Structure formats: C-alpha cells, structure tokens
Amino acid sequence: MEAWPGLGTALRRGTLEFCVLALLENESRYGVELVTQLAEQTSLTTSEGTLYPLLSRLRRAGWVATTWQESPSGPPRRYYELTGQGKEALARFRSEWVTFRDAVDRIVGTEQT
Amino acid sequence: MEAWPGLGTALRRGTLEFCVLALLENESRYGVELVTQLAEQTSLTTSEGTLYPLLSRLRRAGWVATTWQESPSGPPRRYYELTGQGKEALARFRSEWVTFRDAVDRIVGTEQT
DNA sequence: CCCGGAACCTTGCCTCGCAAGGTAGCATGT
C-alpha cells in the first residue's frame, strides 16, 4: 500500500468498459488491437486477462456484436462492433461521467487553494 | 441494467477514499457527518456500510488519526483528522487523478464532435 | 423506565481488474 501501483487499477473500475465502447464508436476492432490502443492512446494500460472477460460482458449485455474475420497473416480475429444499445449505454455514461468528474474536481481539486 | 444505479457505484471505486481525505483536509469530521457531506456536496452518495470499513483502512494506513469527543446531544463521536502521511497520499492522488481524468476525457469525450 | 434516534461497527455478497496459464491457427526455416 506504499507508492502505489494499485491506485490506477481502482480508478479504471467502471470506466474501462466505456472507454472500450468509445474506441468502437467509429471503427470495428479486435481484442489485441483494443489492448494496444488503450495502452498507446491513454494511460489506461490493461491486459488481455482484463479485456476478454470485459468483452464477454459487453456481448452478453447486447452492447456489442461480433464477427469473425480472417487475418492477412495469422489466426482469425473476432471483430467487435457497437450496437444501438451500446451507443445508448455510452451516451448514458458520458453524462454520468461529467457529473462524477466535476464532483471529484470540486472536492479534491479546489478544496485547497 | 437500465438507467443504471450501479454505474455510479463502479465509478466511486478508488476515488471515494480520497474524497474523504479531501473533506478532512481543513476540518476534522466524524463518520455520520462525512456521509451527509458526501451526499450533499457531491453526487458521491454512499452509506455507512461503505464508509466505516473505508475509515478503518485509512486509519490502518496511517493516513488519519482519530479522537473521541462528546456530542452536545447523543453518543460520543469519533473525529477523524488528516495526518502527514494522509496529506502526502492526497497529493499523490491529485496528480494521478488529473492524468486519469484527462485520459478518459480524451477517449470518451472528444471522440464525438 | 422504555423508546426513538444518533452514532458506531460487522457480516456476507458480488463485481471486476489482474496475473498466470492454456490452446489453436498460420508462417517460416531447415
């Protein structure tokens, strides 16, 4: 509990899910691609052990649909695509996120001058 | 799974802890007071069942110290006060939070114009 | 003297991120 790598871990909870949805908003992607995107574009580095169960949940919730596609070189890939329900969920999150973020900013940020 | 109360729950993870530290930064407070403060000042409503275990952790980590004080009317209250280590932890969180918040904003926020 | 409320705390459950490990398909070198 010192110097704390696990701080980020706790923060990711609940947001990672919607970051994945956001990444799928304009483009279909496959699992490994998502891991690298999350690591590059953001500080939300995660692992396959996190992502695949997460993707299963999204599928079960009906927020994404999947299709298998051949790879130019290597085993086939499962591509994930946002559904209508997925877009709704993402929209809901966006508004919730703003509220939450501002609340934390207000308490944590401005309390000390 | 619609309209989703549990969304906020997941977001609170990992931040609630530091919101409590922030509330204690300028003023000692007691348990029930913290619950009401969190509910009023913010959208971070929580319950005693969440808060007391959390406060125990903070005490064990050495981030807060406690003193019992009599209430003007009712049972005695345990007041929580921020320690030096607590202030350091809060400072660490502040920087981590900014990084995290901006990462989420970048992915989730700007993707739609 | 009892009852209600304030204030403290505990128990058990569930979710989710993670490390570690496992399998299968495809390409390349010999």
Added chain:
DNA sequence: ACATGCTACCTTGCGAGGCAAGGTTCCGGG
C-alpha cells in the same frame, strides 16, 4: 514434413472494495 515462433483467442483463481442488512451502545424525552 516438422519444429519453432508469433498472433490471437480465452479461462482460472485471487484480492480489493462498495453495498445492503443487521447489530450494539449511548443519550434524551415522555
């Protein structure tokens, strides 16, 4: 042909932390 290595998929077991529900103690008022 077959061994090796890479890509891509997925599962298992664990731990942390929020929450609902329930329990206990202390005080004041009727």
